[in-house]
Amino acid sequence: MDGDDDFGAELAASLDPDSWVWLPGVDYAAGWRAARRTADELNGLLGLCGVERSALRAIADTDAQGGPVVRLVGIAEGWMSLDELLCLAAHARGKSA
Template identity: 50%
Template sequence: MEGEGLYDGLDAVEMDVGLWSPGVDYLAGWREARVAADRLNRALLAAGFELSELRASATTTGDGRGVVRLAGWPGVVDRLARCLERAADDDGDAAP
């Protein structure tokens, strides 16, 4: 097998976060998700949240679509839920 690449002949490569397939543009999806996650993190900071307790992060799905995941301590997530509920009540409806 000398001279062959580590992944030559494989249809997909298993990585830490799942399965990656050749030819899928994961980077484009991740970049889109990163922009959205950064925007959400700035909004969380502006609302008084600490990113060490509640943070949005970018990732992708198996087909390359971007995904933003929000993770935080349960009490902090509960505080965020209360803020969103109040904002929805103030507006009459939650904004899309």
């Protein structure tokens, strides 16, 4: 739904069939829309911090009950950028890893 087809093959290998079987009467679209808003905000923040979408991005999804889920997917460079950002944030809050 969000144009992240290039990650499809990687995600397909780790899918649990119980997590993608849709249940009758569950409003998956509402959960996905909520997750999409959060994913868009997170992608915006990552972009402001200099993290390229091709390196790390948030993707909207739902769980088996239709609840919003946001997944982070990326390459090693993206994860290293996130690690650096989280260490800087921890340091700014007076915490060390």
